[in-house]
Amino acid sequence: ALLVLMWAGTGHTSLPDIINKCCPQRYSLTDDFQCLERGHEWYYMNFSYGFPNCDFLLVSVNESDVVSCIDNSFERDSIVGLKCKADPFRFQAPEVHYVRKCCTIDRSYDAVQQSCFGERIAESRPPKEFFNVLMSGYKGIVDIRVGAPDCAKGYVLVDHLVHFNNVRREESESIVFQQYGDNPKIFNPDEVCMDFTERHEILVIRACQPAEIVCRPHGTLTCIWKCCADGKAFVSNESLDCVPSDRPMETPKYFNMTSKGPIEYEATNPGFFYKGPCSDKFVLRPEEQSADVHHIGIDGLLYMSTVPVGVSDFCVEDVYNVEESLDGVKVFKCFVDYDADSRAVMEVYGYGMTVSVMFLFLTFIVYSCLPSLRNLHGKTLMCYIVSLLCAYISHALLIYNWSPTEIWMCKAIGFFDNFAFLAAFFWLNVISFDIWWNFGAIRPRKSQGNDKKRLVAYNLFAWGTAACLTMIAIISQVTEWFPESMRADMGINYCWYEKSTYAFYIFFLMPTSTSQACNLVFFALTAHHCAKVRNELQRMAHTNADESRFKADKKKFIMNMKLFLVMGVSWVLENISYWDLNNDYNIFFWTDLVNSLQGLFIFAIF
Template sequence: MLTATKMFMIVFTLLSIIKSVTLSACDEQEILDISDGELLPNGDVVFDGVVYENRDYFINNVTGIKTACPKLVINKCCPFGTGYKTRQCVNITDSFDAPVWDRYKLIEGARAREMFRFRIGKINCTRPYARVLVSQIGQLDWSDNWHLKSDGKLFVELDSSIPPWTVQPPDKYCIDTFVYEDQDGKTHTRLDALACFLDETPPNHFEVRSTCMLLSCAFILITVAVYAWLPELRNMHGRVLMAYLLCLFVGFILMASMQIMLTIDNITPHICVVLTIVIYFALESAFFWLNVMSFDIWWTFSGKGGMTSKKMSKRFCAYSLYAFGVPTILTIILTSLEFSGLPPHPLLPMVRYQGCFLFGRSKLLYLYGPMFFLCLANIVFFIMTALRIARIKHETEMLKSKESAMHDQHRKDKQRLLLYLKLFTVMGINWILEVISALYPDADYIWCFTDVYNVLIGVTIFIIFVCKRKIFRLIKKRIKENFTNSKNNSEELKYKRTIPTRLCEDSQHQRGSVETIRTTIGMENGVTAEANTTIL
């Protein structure tokens, strides 16, 4: 029969094997040596302020070295076996543990003590931060407005904020079992957290962003005004460009308005949702009009026939149906999913859960996803157009003559292609910057480049499409025509005003002549002047 000592050795060996198998899952380069840690009476080890429970580390019987796998470290306000009560730690019988959430929902069976290690001690918040009990933020009573995430961060819901949530990193909070007394004097315990929050509203860059947007809108509006004012530019290409710029203008002006309302704290979640939907439609429509430009230039070089006024109107209607119809469908899908009542999921827009406008993964999926495919289509159309130009130049000898009308037309089309390529490049760089800012939302330095470039979009578009000799000549010609027409109209009006006076003078002269003639005739016939005058 096995003695008690042998049984103990067998059990200890089995436990050691289990621990070694568990630790073997760690990367050998990441295994922590906690031999220098403080051994507590319950068998736990405190190393560098972090508690390693006795089941979480392994002791080498030969060397005596204690090793453990690294885990995420979060803060616990008081030691294990105690709870937090009115700024002090008190003994409690409740076991400490906390549920863990992934991005959107509770992870079934996951517990904090299994996923994290804990550093014991209250957090120290330095000014302008203050230590706040998260369950009482904006609430009259205790509430479940927070949860622990699998990445070690603390998610806290806010009742009067845009966005209506905040995420605290592990060094900005501590969780524990809190002890409090109700009005009847009964003692209760509750899992809660202390976190560092700003005493005042954190500084944002909405003022700079909205100013940048408004400046860009001003240059875009000037460009549209120039193209609408000059008759020579109100052709198919000018109409498409104006439609694109107007969509971009609407998106930018509403985005700036949203940021201004956020700055003065005069916006509600419902207004955020409405503005998000309209801005989404406007920006998507702008990119679809950009796609129309690339298609139209390819269609022009493909030689599909001439362009009469009636045909141009039909084609522009078809373009409008495409450039406004598809974004309408996408907007309906976005709105339907937002108000579908489905539980939170990474594939849903969740505008109301994330604040004003799309954010993070939903922004990449719903906004930048269609834009990505449109950009790929634009690149294909531009490459096909460039190949077509090269083929025409190689096959058509008539184009070598500079006096050829066909050569002049193709030269103008190539210039327009270059303009579209410049515009596509400008918007492509901005799109790349926006994607980077969506992938790394915590990188504050990215918004500087994005917002400065938003100003450059309006300025660059103005330079590309307005600051040209041809446009300046057309403007000069238009001003001269208006001045000439105004002068001619003024002279014509002056001439018309002199006509009644002349007619009156001529009438009186003619009337006097008739009377003289009739009087003379009467005297010759023996009739007196008075009688003749009476007869007349």
């Protein structure tokens, strides 16, 4: 409820001279007898503070109940009290009228800047002028809670400017107002806050209303997200945490998006959603990055040259005292979020990658410490492990919600991820080729010098090809040499290729698919040769045939297991999951799990 109390002590119950409030002002009483800050302030009676010195119990309080102290419940929207079994200081609880004031007691609301730092009210305690508007004639306590209401999901906070003669408070504490000949609007007390504006005869009523009714396209209001809560901003911290701010936020510019281009629309006060829509976001810097150029449409959507349609996953916020290039109202774009099923798959993928990282590291340590394993095959496997380690670590960081706040960091980790995964694929090619070269045909015995030359060639092929493809992808993003449909657009929605272009297919999927096809060819050739050698051994084994057959079968089994693992079967499964257009999360789960645990399989076999 809102506004004044002139209490006259008439009626069947006289009001006490002093009310004992259990907790200090702005604090409320918890069920376990603690005082925690909640923002309630009580007015229009004389108060003392503190718990009674007795054996007490917590009770719900109604008007005229006899208690030793009363207060707001921290857990519920109700009045509670402490009642002693025997206490000389007890009183009858008065009526408590609930009111939500938008701004602090000593401030009015600036309706133009939508800020609580407008004109300071001269007489701050109690704010008689404010309360006399709506609550003249009431008696008891006025319970003031400062701040805008927390709107439920799907509701937006809308400012209504109303002459105080057109506002009334019902006995039920509901707020009723009417403006411009419309039908009266009725709100529960927790759905609105009220305050004076710079025009003293005009009240602001900030009310939670359904977005689908008041916001465009069905309504007339432009509705956007504010990153922080009302009265908070990104101030003096590089981590961009929301902290209290005393600087009004400028009204963002809006544009009518027409076929001829964006046309600036006359500035209007928007309806705000608060504290969202995401926790992981990055700031757009159109003055530094052409891909960040954007316009906020009057429909509340964000339009960018790199995104074919307007999107709603962004928020605006006032930023200052962070860095020189960040000052004023900035737009923050969300990293892509996932639905519940997809997020569950990603979490399992992240856990599997963590396990793989540990076992890949152990495998690398074993091969580094044992000289007998540091042959040509062992060194190629160590290079493969290094590339896969880098790819898994960077990928796992993103899956575990490590989201860079700067877009250049997002792009850098995306291109690094691309390079590391490509290098891993090409090292699989090297290993597959090397196994086929050694076992797929009869070769003369190699010298150590030849091994060194081949290792150099293998490094040039694997690291060099991955680096060249990644560099071409970077060039496609930072230059105009490629058509828009072929640009990488890394970091637009997430730290990976933008799905609206063909860059992912050109710079990642085609090279990796070609690599896998080559691996399968090497696998088939080597398996055929193994079978041929086994048959020859069987024909030649005139004595002790069983032992010879066992050795040949054992060697074939071990070789096939190695080939099955290292020649990219798990990556074939990964591509199957990528091409699952029906989003069958059962397929996603198992293919991603097998792929993410590759490090464990490598450790077990090698």
